[in-house]
Amino acid sequence: MEPLFTSEQLAEIHAYHQPHYVRAAVDPLVQLGLAVLLMAVLVRPVYRGACATAAALERRFGLLRTAPVSRAFFSAMDRLWGEPGWGAAILFALFIDLATQLLYAPANVWFYYVLEHRYGMSNFTPVTFAWVWFKGTLVAALALTALVVGMYGLARRVRRWWLVLGVPVALLMLVAAAVDPYRARLYYDQTPLPEGPLRERITALMRKADISFSDVVVEKTSVTSKRVQAYFAGQGPTRTIVLNDVIVKELSEDEVLAAVAHEAGHVHEARWPGRIASSLALVALLFFIDQLLRLAARRGWWGVQRVGDIRTLPLVSFLVFLLMNLGAPVAGALSREREREADRYGLRLTGDREAFRRMLVKAARVNKMDPEPPRWLVLKGMSHPPIGERLATLDTP
Template sequence: MEPLFTPEQLAEIHAYHQPYYIRAAVEPFVRLALLLLLLGVLVQPFYRLATAAAAGLERRLGFLRTAPVSRAFFSAMDRLWGEPGWGAAVIFALFTDLFVTLVYLPVDVWFSYTLEHRHGMSTQTPGTFAWDLLKGRLIAAFAIAALVIGLFGLARRLRHWWLVLGVPVALMLLVSSALDPYRGRIYFDQKPLAEGPVRERITGLMKQADIAFADVMVEETSVASRRLQAYFAGQGPTRTIVLNDVILKELSEDEVLAAVAHEAGHVQEPKWPARIASSLALVALLFALDRLLRLSASRGWFGTHRFADIRSLPLLSLLFFFVMVTARPISGAFSREREREADRYALRLTGDVDAFRRMLVKAARVNKMNPEPPRWVVLKGMSHPPIGERLASLPPP
């Protein structure tokens, strides 16, 4: 069998991945340093700035509190928060997020735009890249505002807020994947796969696998990236098979079918145990946040005067950072095993080892996958086994 990459291709792949490995090694320490800087130095200045900004907005836009349409919104926010000040709290949270975003911005632009273009992986223009970046920040800002109002607002009003908030959010997590087909359309246009042999064969394969689905969609990602991709989105009546336009260009029908068969393996996974465990972990995390908020209030850390003071937010971020650093290697190990099982399922479903091997080889070449990444990178939390390992595990054709 011919080698996966020529020496020249392998050298380029190593050059492409090396900066990512350096970032993976350094980033946890940088993130920790930024959080400690926020906690040790910037909490009070940001809080004063947020309070002043909220007061200025109140003077200029105070008429909205009595306007016929908007007064109901302000009244609801005041009741949820329990006292004036929710505007300053939201602005404080946005300031802290903006600080971290601006610190990371040059690095993010270099990695996501410059490096990707240098190695031929991105097709974005500066304008489309900036627009996607802005969309991401706007979505993040909305999520942060909702977090502040929901978490801190409830915590200020209810003693067992972590249970009141955790149980419905956990239940929402159990069914949130039903919305996945619609989230993907925020960044890329999608259209139904045209009638023809590929669609017919995918439909037949799903009938063989006994997997119901709503549609097969083509996601037009080539406007931003040259990577090929296939995935299932949604569940039940919203389950959708999504193929990007690159995969349809780069792979043959048999190879597309092999990729879909692999993704079908994830549909057949026993998902409820993991979803229930995630929901319980969320409730446990909220309880830990409650304990941390109470400790911060009792000690008067960061100038806090009462329980669930917004100035405790960077402390909660620090706890979340440690939870994620600890959990990522564990979740990565489970994810890699799920990917191995999905490979085995695809081979059982199609019985075409040769097409599956060709699909993996082409995906590795187009997506510039490192066949043998450093072991510490894998153990740190890679979601997929290295492509060299996946190919080596295939049975002979």
């Protein structure tokens, strides 16, 4: 049987992945150090800077509070926050986020632009890279602002805020996947897959799998990346089969069908138990955050005197960091098992073992997958089994 990679290809793959492995090992320590630096040194001066900036903006643009169009917005924000002062809180959160972004910027540029270009994995130009980065930063800033106003605003005014916020958000999480097809369009253009044999075969395969869908689209990711990709977005009436333009170009129809069949396996997963567990975990997390906010107020950390003081944000971030790192090995193990089952389902659906193997081999070559990544990295929380393991399982009668 033809080897997965030649020795030259394997050497290049190892050289490409080695920096990523180093970063995976070092990054938790960097995040831990940054959290300690923020909480031990930077909270007070950054908070003073946020208050001073908010006061300066108030003096400069304070007339907006009484202007006919904007005063309703300011009044609503004051009610949500419980009093004036939400501007300083938002600025504090954004300043902390900006400091983190600037700290990581050199590494992110090197990993996601320089290294990707060095090994032929990226089609980014400096302009498109900056634009995608800007859009991601803007979306993150908006999400952070919503978090500050929503979570901290409620915590300042409602004793059991974690229930008031947690229950509706948990319910939204149960149906959030329905908006996935629209969220992806923030970053890439999508067009319907043209009529023809491939669309007809995908439609027939989904009929065999008893999976309804609204459309098959081609996502134009080649403007930034040379990787192949296929996934299902949405659920129920919004479910969409997404093929990126690279997979349509690089794989044969049989191989694309194998990829779609694998993704169809995820549709048939028992997702509701996981979604319910995630929703309950969110409510539990908000409860623990509430206890942390109350502890900070009792102890007077950073000058905090009440629940809902924005100066506790780095402490909350540190708690989330710890929980995510502790839970990553378990989440990764569960994810890898779901991927194995999706492989088994896809193979049963197509009945074409050879096409399935070719699909995995081509995906591994185009995406430069390491067939045998370090075991510690797998156990740390990899979402997919190593490609070498997947092929070995596939080749077992």
